[in-house]
Amino acid sequence: MAGNLAISLSQLGHKVCVVDFDLGAGGLDQILGLSPEKTIANLVRDDNPDHTGNYLTPFSDNLSLLAAPERPELSLTLDSSMAHAILSNLKQSFDFIVVDMPATIESHVLATLEMSDFVGLLVENDILSAKAAVFALQNLALLGYQLQTMHLIVNKFNWRGLSLDEITEALGIPIFWRVDRDKVLVDSVDNAKPFVIDKPKAAVTANLRRLALALSIEFGKTRTRR
Numbered sequence: 001m002a003g004n005l006a007i008s009l010s011q012l013g014h015k016v017c018v019v020d021f022d023l024g025a026g027g028l029d030q031i032l033g034l035s036p037e038k039t040i041a042n043l044v045r046d047d048n049p050d051h052t053g054n055y056l057t058p059f060s061d062n063l064s065l066l067a068a069p070e071r072p073e074l075s076l077t078l079d080s081s082m083a084h085a086i087l088s089n090l091k092q093s094f095d096f097i098v099v100d101m102p103a104t105i106e107s108h109v110l111a112t113l114e115m116s117d118f119v120g121l122l123v124e125n126d127i128l129s130a131k132a133a134v135f136a137l138q139n140l141a142l143l144g145y146q147l148q149t150m151h152l153i154v155n156k157f158n159w160r161g162l163s164l165d166e167i168t169e170a171l172g173i174p175i176f177w178r179v180d181r182d183k184v185l186v187d188s189v190d191n192a193k194p195f196v197i198d199k200p201k202a203a204v205t206a207n208l209r210r211l212a213l214a215l216s217i218e219f220g221k222t223r224t225r226r
Contacts, residue, residue, distance in 0.1 A: 184203075
């Protein structure tokens with residue numbers, strides 16, 4: 001979702017950085033078809049967030065990636081202050097920062113949530129996914145996280161699963177967006193290709209472009225034309 005959304009935002013003319021904060025299992029580089037020479041692990045070792053730009057991998061003129069470590073064992077501890085500093089640095093250069101985060105609640109995840117204008121909570125319409133989302137929301141509430149920026153996105157919606165009303169009732173927050181189950185999504189993961197580029201006419205691509213447009217209208221920076 002994060003990689004394809006970042007591409008869609010960049011195609012609208014925004015300058016975008018997608019950050020892979022899923023340090024243990026990140027794979028945005030593979031989804032985007034990139035082979036980063038430097039990753040977040042190198043940036044953490046550098047210990048200077050002002051150098052963040054030196055660790056980005058370009059995807060296109062408008063899109064760059066800050067990649068997760070190539071292997072989980074190369075991952076270093078990313079504390080909240082470093083995560084905050086990295087994102088603050090990126091905000092100076094990019095219109096949108098799209099962050100892919102793990103399901104676990106870690107210090108760098110909390111720092112990211114606190115800095116975010118929009119948080120998309122992805123949930124599938126099955127009981128296990130809904131329970132996991134409820135558990136995550138309960139833990140965030142216990143930690144004092146305010147849910148105003150949290151937006152529920154039902155991903156891979158299947159009409160045989162839980163209804164939208166059942167999901168809303170279980171989680172206690174309204175559904176912001178729905179992405180229907182589509183073979184294109186499965187093929188995209190298997191082929192390691194962004195579906196918004198590989199399948200530009202697919203229904204799921206049109207759906208994600210509408211989401212990108214909605215976010216662009218709500219949060220996009222106004223560019224000065226000269």
